[in-house]
Amino acid sequence: MALEKAVLEELRRAVGREHVIDSKNDLRIFERDASIEGAVPDAVVLPANTAEVSSVIRVAAKHRIPIVPRGAGTGLSGGAVTIRGGIALQVTRMRRILEIDPVAQTALVEPGVVNQELSLAAASHKLFYAPDPSSQKACTIGGNAAENSGGPHCLYYGVTTNHVLGMEVVFADGNVQWVSGDSPDRIGLDLCGVLVGSEGTLCAITKIKVRLLRTPPSVATLLAAFPTIEAASQAVSAVIGAGIVPAALEMMDRVCVGAVEAHYHAGYPTDAGAVLLVEVDGIPESTLELMAAVRGVLAQNQGYAMREAQSPAERDLLWAGRKGAIGALGRIKPNYYLHDGVVPRSKLPQILSAVGEIGIHYKLPVANVFHAGDGNLHPNILFDLRDRDVLPQVESAGEEMLRAVVELGGALSGEHGIGLEKSAFMPWVYSADDLEAMQRVKAALDANGIMNPGKIFPDPNRKHAQLAGRTGLAIEAKWW
Amino acid sequence: MVVGRATAEKPATAEELARRLRDAAEAGLAVFPVGGGQAAEMGDPPAREGIELRTTALDRVLEHSQADMVVSVEAGITLEALQAELTKSGQFLPLDPFNSPGHTVGGLLASGWTGPLRLRYGSPRDFLIGIRVALPDGRLVSAGGRVVKNVSGYDLMKLHYGALGTLGIIVAASFKVFPKPLKDVTVESTRESLVEAWAAAEQALNMPMAPAAVELFPNGRVLARFLGSPEATKRMVADLGWKAVDAAAWDVHSKAAPANWARIAMPRHQLRPIVDNLGAGEEWWASPGIGIANWAVAGGAEDVRAVRTAATAAGGSVVLLAGSNEFRHDAGAWGTPPATLHLMRRLRSAFDPNQVINPGRFVV
Numbered sequence: 001m002a003l004e005k006a007v008l009e010e011l012r013r014a015v016g017r018e019h020v021i022d023s024k025n026d027l028r029i030f031e032r033d034a035s036i037e038g039a040v041p042d043a044v045v046l047p048a049n050t051a052e053v054s055s056v057i058r059v060a061a062k063h064r065i066p067i068v069p070r071g072a073g074t075g076l077s078g079g080a081v082t083i084r085g086g087i088a089l090q091v092t093r094m095r096r097i098l099e100i101d102p103v104a105q106t107a108l109v110e111p112g113v114v115n116q117e118l119s120l121a122a123a124s125h126k127l128f129y130a131p132d133p134s135s136q137k138a139c140t141i142g143g144n145a146a147e148n149s150g151g152p153h154c155l156y157y158g159v160t161t162n163h164v165l166g167m168e169v170v171f172a173d174g175n176v177q178w179v180s181g182d183s184p185d186r187i188g189l190d191l192c193g194v195l196v197g198s199e200g201t202l203c204a205i206t207k208i209k210v211r212l213l214r215t216p217p218s219v220a221t222l223l224a225a226f227p228t229i230e231a232a233s234q235a236v237s238a239v240i241g242a243g244i245v246p247a248a249l250e251m252m253d254r255v256c257v258g259a260v261e262a263h264y265h266a267g268y269p270t271d272a273g274a275v276l277l278v279e280v281d282g283i284p285e286s287t288l289e290l291m292a293a294v295r296g297v298l299a300q301n302q303g304y305a306m307r308e309a310q311s312p313a314e315r316d317l318l319w320a321g322r323k324g325a326i327g328a329l330g331r332i333k334p335n336y337y338l339h340d341g342v343v344p345r346s347k348l349p350q351i352l353s354a355v356g357e358i359g360i361h362y363k364l365p366v367a368n369v370f371h372a373g374d375g376n377l378h379p380n381i382l383f384d385l386r387d388r389d390v391l392p393q394v395e396s397a398g399e400e401m402l403r404a405v406v407e408l409g410g411a412l413s414g415e416h417g418i419g420l421e422k423s424a425f426m427p428w429v430y431s432a433d434d435l436e437a438m439q440r441v442k443a444a445l446d447a448n449g450i451m452n453p454g455k456i457f458p459d460p461n462r463k464h465a466q467l468a469g470r471t472g473l474a475i476e477a478k479w480w
Numbered sequence: 481m482v483v484g485r486a487t488a489e490k491p492a493t494a495e496e497l498a499r500r501l502r503d504a505a506e507a508g509l510a511v512f513p514v515g516g517g518q519a520a521e522m523g524d525p526p527a528r529e530g531i532e533l534r535t536t537a538l539d540r541v542l543e544h545s546q547a548d549m550v551v552s553v554e555a556g557i558t559l560e561a562l563q564a565e566l567t568k569s570g571q572f573l574p575l576d577p578f579n580s581p582g583h584t585v586g587g588l589l590a591s592g593w594t595g596p597l598r599l600r601y602g603s604p605r606d607f608l609i610g611i612r613v614a615l616p617d618g619r620l621v622s623a624g625g626r627v628v629k630n631v632s633g634y635d636l637m638k639l640h641y642g643a644l645g646t647l648g649i650i651v652a653a654s655f656k657v658f659p660k661p662l663k664d665v666t667v668e669s670t671r672e673s674l675v676e677a678w679a680a681a682e683q684a685l686n687m688p689m690a691p692a693a694v695e696l697f698p699n700g701r702v703l704a705r706f707l708g709s710p711e712a713t714k715r716m717v718a719d720l721g722w723k724a725v726d727a728a729a730w731d732v733h734s735k736a737a738p739a740n741w742a743r744i745a746m747p748r749h750q751l752r753p754i755v756d757n758l759g760a761g762e763e764w765w766a767s768p769g770i771g772i773a774n775w776a777v778a779g780g781a782e783d784v785r786a787v788r789t790a791a792t793a794a795g796g797s798v799v800l801l802a803g804s805n806e807f808r809h810d811a812g813a814w815g816t817p818p819a820t821l822h823l824m825r826r827l828r829s830a831f832d833p834n835q836v837i838n839p840g841r842f843v844v
Contacts, residue, residue: 016670029532104749112813149630159629161638162606176822182747183796185592185642187814188843189824191607193638196630216687242657243570283689285713293709331839342627346547374629375548414629422632429632430622438622438634445823456633 001430003042007063011045011087012307014055019046019093030088033073033080034395035421036118036337036391041082050168050176054087057204057356058174060087060450066121068452069200071112074135076338077419079147079199083454089204092144097121098207104164105212106182111142111205118210120284127212130157134323135416142205145255148300152248152322153279155373159214159415161196168207171193172446181209190243199417200452202445208281213370216281219247220291221315224298225272225305229368230243230252233348235301236372239278240345242297243292249373253352255332256325256367258382263328266321269305276303277322303396310463326380333382337394342414343404345375354404355379362397376414377405403428418456483606488514488532494554494612494620494651497533501649502618504531505836506768508772511616512838513649515556515584518577519591519738521802523644524813527840535586538651541565543626550626552610555586571657574601576730578774579737579802586650586722592642593801595734599769600692608637608658613648616836619799620651628656632727639827644842648833661692661707666729667722671700678752681768689716695733696766703729736765738776746771746796754791771796777803781810788815814843 003011003022012018023043032038042065046055060067066086073080074166091444095112100342102125109118120131120253132151133139139149145167150159156165166180180192195203205430226232232251239249252260253274259270268275276298280290295306309315321328329336343351353366359366359381370378379401383390384470406428413422426435442449442457493495493693504511510530513519515522535556543551546569552560559573560581566572576595577583583593589611593605610624623636640647671677684694686702689712693705704722706713717724744754748771755766755773763776775798776782788798792815800813818824824844828835 043834104747147744148635158602158606159631161635171823175670177823179820181795182771183706183745183750184598185743185745185797185799186818187797187799188818188821189643189647189818189827190605190638190641191820191823193641194635196638197635214690216814240549240659243546245659253655282708283712283715285715286689286709289711290829341630342625344545344548344550344627346545371629375627376629397729409626410634411625411627411630413629414627417631418633426633433619434623435620437615437635438636439625441634441636441827443640444826444830448507 001043003065007059007065008043009265010059011043011056015045015047019048022284025058028298030070030090031076031432033075035076035081037077037078037081037420039081039083039085041088043086044090046093048093050170053170053204053206054176054257055168055172056087056089057172061173061448064448064450066131066345066453067450069142069146069204071140072114072138075143075147075419076340076416077283077413077421078420079417079452079455081420083420085449092208100125100212102127103118104182106209107212110207111140112139115141115144122212123215125397126215128215129159130154130163130213131323131343134326141208141210145196145205146198147201147417149413150371150376152250152371155249155371156247158246161193163211164208165197165211166193166209167192167195167205169203169205171203172451176206179216188345199419199455201442201455218284218287219315220287221277221279221309221318222291222294223268223307223318224276224278224303225269226274226276226302228273229304229352230349232276233352233372235276235298235303236348237346238297238301239294240373242293244293246278246290246294246373247281248277249418250277250322251275251368251370251372252322252325253368255365256329256369259328259331259367260321263362264317264324266317267307268321271291272382276319281479317480322369329380329382332367333384335382335383337381337386337398339381339398339401340376340413340416341402341409341410342374342376343375343410345406347408347410348372348375351377351404351408355401358397358400358404362393364394364397371414374414376412402425418423420455422460423456424458426456486813488534490534490537492537494542494614496649497535497538497649498614498620500533500620501614505834510839511836513590513645515587516558516582517585518583519593519801520806521672522591522800523814523841525805525809525840525841526838528760532684533649535584535651542652546571549657549659550609550628551652551657552626553585554651554652555650556584559583559585559588566657570660573655573657573681578733578734585653589641589650589653590645592645595791596693596705596730599694600690600753601658605638605641606651606653608624608641609641610654611637611650612652613640613650614835615648616832617712623647624654626654636776640821644827646836646842646844647720648669649837655702662776663710664705664707664727665713665717666705666725666727667720667726668701668703668719668729669722671702674698674700677702684719684720684768686718687716692768694769697729698762698764705730705731721775723749736774740761740777741801742771742775742777743799743801744775744791746791746794750794750796753772754787754796757790758787762787763824781807784811817843
């Protein structure tokens, strides 16, 4: 539904005529993020600063128009999709790194700063920003904070929420506030903590203060092959069980390795059932000792063809294969549906065999490339959109995989968020009372529900969770 | 103003605790949740009379999955009992609060008390992965989960952490736990002057392998802890050249609990000027890497207010962790509330509209 002319005029006054998009063809560019569902916004607004964001949100609040913050549009759960129409608040003009403080080891950035740009800028101070989503060349820090994004190195270093010190945010009434900041143990409730990962449903983020870490003086990266995915999973548990928490511990299955090797020629062993990419960092003494210990554990668990990167270039190549794995899968099928779920680490063999069976059942190839150390799996369902009726099959397969994750005591998402994609599944994990408690937070901070509506919580008017009710709630049965 | 506690109850189950909370709320009574009582004096004196709900009968380990390095416990278990369970499998929760032993897990989460190891591991804010709380309407609600990485729904763990129970009484929690380090060494150095001691602490903090804890004392003593692989810790100890001491030094330190106790929390590099201004003869200890100092207030409320004014101006805070009702009333436990107080109040109202839990005690 197109916005009224008067509303568009107000928006143009807020950000300048050239920064409001409302022509039908141009709006289509903003229909999608990297998830599988889309919806065309009624208008796209590109503010240049906090004051403009506030003005835009005031217009939205006055007319009760949905407002959906959007960064690079790389999100995988539909967080940036304007499912109920309204305004896409595109923050990519706000892309300045405002400050890097090498003494305090912090950075202050605008939300449109690209994740990797920050780490590159920090590198000259021998500092880095730890959360490193695979999309880090494109995704924004604002989007990362909204989704509480992860990445391979979060195994040791923690996810986005562990690195955000404070934020300047605009609430649903246009009110601008700083939440948290540089000092620890701040007075009152931890608003920043609940806003990070709230998927744009509680506020728009206009500045982010993040912690930077000292670049470790030495890094060791090892690639190891395993005969089966079960053996690799066992090795993952054994490494952690030996008291070693590597900086990263990633797994790729045979399907993935084949595609990656064909594309990158990184020397990945294509005969393996699965490979692990293990990285440890620290001072040289530490990486030497830890890598020797890791090698020992992997060897005891059927690891073979172990290859340690001998140069930064070789390390980059090994990582290029991992981070570019999803693109390489295009060699098998043109389309993919990347899922995200977390199981307790010890359940990896069970979930991976369940995922394999589901793929076989639906006759869809599945490739696994994921953060094994965290138990955070990413099954990739591969398909060709041109195949008749394939999408419902893909969706059903994904849903069954998530169901299996939940039945093993896991979580619906480790780092992509719930968004649109998984909102219908929330009752698999949380009781009506649990969800109602979360909605109290929503109602307290966005009473009229204009911030990114239709996300996180199940929408009874949309899609029913067909598989719900097959077993009891994971949270009730298995946790308490 | 000073209020007694009419009765104390010790519910045997979370369900019973939730029922008692609801009954009290319906009867218009205030409820004061108590775990180990280690942080009983934190905050402002309560605004009205009520009942104490003790969580200490809720002391079970619900599940410890050694392979997953995740543990779920009831809130009334003591930290020591939890560590005893974890240590059987070479794991631990990296939390070493002051005024130990005797803290319960629920009390630590509600109060947000931490210790020196926060330098390396962060606070429970960083490793609390699931929570279950009782609400004044009698419901038991959960958030988070039992996996180490989870972005499904709002992170209510963050809201409950440090909220002094004002959004609900914590009845159970799940944590990511950690493997015991391969090597754990403690070193110390005592310097002639405080100026040199601060410099020594900075030197330890800047070692290529960051220390897990660095504590500084007014007599010029600096205590540092390195965790890691054997060769790496050996090199750090050699490079620093300080005297190796027994790890028991940390147990002694964790017993610290001043009678009139203020916690100074600052942006890391603003801590020293505030501590320097406390004046000679004041008792305190500082965690320079974290930005926190604990101060045994010898004087009165006006001393607290003066330090608080300086701390607030530099972006920090001074919060009272212990002291008599009179002292806390006169000095104010929290100081100037943040500009977002109205939002915090809305959240409080959403969960505890009649201020049943800890009325008057928290900032919200």
